[in-house]
Amino acid sequence: MSQILSLQNLANLQPAIAKPGYRRAELRAGILHIGVGNFHRAHQAVYLDDLFNAGRDRDWALIGAGIRSGDRAMRQALEPQDWLSTVVELEPGANHARVTGAMVDFVPIGEDGRAIVQALDDPALRIVSLTITEGGYCIDPGTGVFNPEHPDIVHDAAHLKTPRSAFGVILVAIKRRRDEGLAPFTIMSCDNIPHNGHVAKEAVAGLADLIDPSLAAYVREQVAFPNSMVDRITPATTYRERAALVERFGVQDNWPVFCEPFRQWVLEDHFPSGRPSLEEVGVTFTPHVAAFELMKLRILNGGHAAIAYPAGLLGIHFVHEAMKDRLVRCFLDKLEMEEIIPCVPPVPGVDLQDYYRLIARRFSNPDVGDTIPRLAQDGSNRQPKFILPSTRDRLRDGADVTGLALVSALWCRYCAGLTDQGRPFALDDPNASRLTPAALAAREDASAFLSLTDIFGDLSKNPVFRSRFEAALSRLWREGTRATLEAYLGERL
Incomplete structure (x- = not known):
């Protein structure tokens, strides 16, 4: 008989399924992640789950967030299962399933991003991470640089109180924290873009240039944008994966993640407000990102x-x-x-x-x-x-x-x-x-x-x-x- 994934049912899952070795109550959020998709849940969330299982840094749990209507579907899928995810590693002939519990909440989805801005008023949130796809960075494909004429940027420059881009939301939150005397959070891009930290920085600062040059200077001088390289092949979830999870492991998960066994994360060590000890679970910190x-x-x-x-x-x-x-x-x-x-x-x-x-x-x-x-x-x-x-x-x-x-x-x-x-x-x-x-x-x-x-x-x-x-x-x-x-x-x- 299959079990519906939830905190209450964790003990009833098959013994072969790895489960969190920590209690949810032991976790405190330190990272807000924008763009909760399959890759993020197979990558960053898995590394953090490993870290928490090792008894380390349990004040760096994740809060999910999104600004597009499509993000609402992911939130609706994960909420009934207490933000848990089943991750199946597809080693040929030897598939392995685990349940990760690194995410403790998911900000309600709104088209204007205000709920995310309010969440980021919490000084405990010291990192904002991103998987918003290559197309989400408002880059001119022909030049490879920030495009201030992108429709989302034009909108946010004129209506910053109701931003619709990730960078508009981030800029509003940075400004509020600056005005309240709080240290800025670090912005950690996890997307497949050359020099993704620099690209994210130019998107936030470039938007600020259109609004307030002093705010743009603050972003460039005071906010950290480490570069990173991330890697794990993670297919889309379909009925095929959901059915396979029930058949092989007896788990009903609204949105499971199937992925290859290989994973890699290379990070620039530039986190002025602190970071989890990810080097303990296989992340490479190097100036040669x-x-x-x-x-x-x-x-x-x-x-x-x-x-x-x-x-x-x-x-x-x-x-x-x-x-x-x-x-x-x-x-x-x-x-x-x-x-x-x-x-x-x-x-x-x-x-x-x-x-x-x-x-x-x-x-x-x-x-x-x-x-x-x-x-x-x-x-x-x-x-x-x-x-x-x-x-x-x-x-x-x-x-x-x-x-x-x-x-x-x-x-x-x-x-x-x-x-x-x-x-x-x-x-x-x-x-x-x-x-x-x-x-x-x-x-x-x-x-x-x-x-x-x-x-x-x-x-x-x-x-x-x-x-x-x-x-x-x-x-x-x-x-x-x-x-x-x-x-x-x-x-x-």
């Missing part, structure tokens, strides 16, 4: 983008199935070894080719069940962060970009919304309404897509990139994905 971050964004996230679009066009649904496809796997191997890894700077203590081999094994894990549609979503935000920087670096060095341009061409072809077999699919991207018409027009004129300068920036005018992109896209439409990959791979097949 940027090196780890660049490695991960280029090799792992770039690798995800590289396989997502050809696999999607070929009608492949699961990531591990894509890795079994000889053409897709060989394409990834060649691209990584010849064009991506050569422009990744050295990382202390890491062999980059060994790191890639680890990534390939992780992508191939059949139990994770990660999907190609998840990897392919939000390409207009991900291409400028994961693929195009490598392209720029190689062009700067006079190196060829045939493979990287092919990735961009595959994305363009994918944005047309049709598989090679002619089956239509919905493009999951906030800019889908302009991407799809541009991609269809690019079948006859590639400049229709390359003219999206907010995405491609100066690359749209680079003759080498344009030539490689146009040739790849033409072949994709003329001969299909398999023939195009075969032509690229040549003697490697």
Whole structure:
């Protein structure tokens, strides 16, 4: 018989399921987290759960928060189960389940963020952490810098009492704490963005620039924004995962988390108001975060983008199935070894080719069940962060970009919304309404897509990139994905 997840039912769960070794009453909140999704609950919340189980730092529990209507669904799912989450680590042939209890509350969701601001009046909350996705940072994709003309920023600059962006909420809370003589909290980004701490800082300070230069100066001089690198493959939760949890472990969880066994967190140690002792549970504190971050964004996230679009066009649904496809796997191997890894700077203590081999094994894990549609979503935000920087670096060095341009061409072809077999699919991207018409027009004129300068920036005018992109896209439409990959791979097949 299955058990509904709750504090009351913890003792009734199967013995094989790991449970919190502490009482909820022993925890006090020290971190407010904006953007409670699967990744956060499989990553930061797990590290804190480990720390609390070790008897350490139980004044650093989590309070969840969100500012979008979609966050309301997560709060409604977790509230009946006392904010507990079941996390299933998908080791092939040996899945392991645990219940984490690091979250002790979840701020009520409002469209104006005032409940979060009020929660942050509590001086015990010394860190605000973020997983708001790459698209939540109000960055101009073409330049990679803060965009003061982003609609959310324009709104918050004019209506700061009712902010609708995470950074508007944070700025209001910083101002209130400053005015009340309280120390500012540290803002810890956990999103896949190069120099994510610096990017978050420019978003908060950039918004303040539009409102009050003295407040902007205070943000830049007094508020800490440590950089970080985070990593764990965490698929979306569907009926499949909920049913598997009941079948394998007898637990009814409204929103369980399934993830790979591997996890990594690299942090800059810049927390003036204190931090939990996360180094005790495997977090790496280093001044070299940027090196780890660049490695991960280029090799792992770039690798995800590289396989997502050809696999999607070929009608492949699961990531591990894509890795079994000889053409897709060989394409990834060649691209990584010849064009991506050569422009990744050295990382202390890491062999980059060994790191890639680890990534390939992780992508191939059949139990994770990660999907190609998840990897392919939000390409207009991900291409400028994961693929195009490598392209720029190689062009700067006079190196060829045939493979990287092919990735961009595959994305363009994918944005047309049709598989090679002619089956239509919905493009999951906030800019889908302009991407799809541009991609269809690019079948006859590639400049229709390359003219999206907010995405491609100066690359749209680079003759080498344009030539490689146009040739790849033409072949994709003329001969299909398999023939195009075969032509690229040549003697490697």
